[in-house]
Amino acid sequence: MHILDALLAFLRLFFYWRGNGHRISFYLLKDNAA
Structure with a gap:
């Protein structure tokens, strides 16, 4: 793990x-999984 x-x-x-960056969280998760 890095x-x-x-x-x-x-x-x-x-x-x-925070509930303010739900979409950002999704994109980060998607990018990290890629």
Whole structure:
């Protein structure tokens, strides 16, 4: 596991918690899976 992956996971969780970046979270998740 890379440190960048952990950072992206944290950012996704943060944006999802705010509810303001739900679409951003989805795009990050999709990009990370690719």
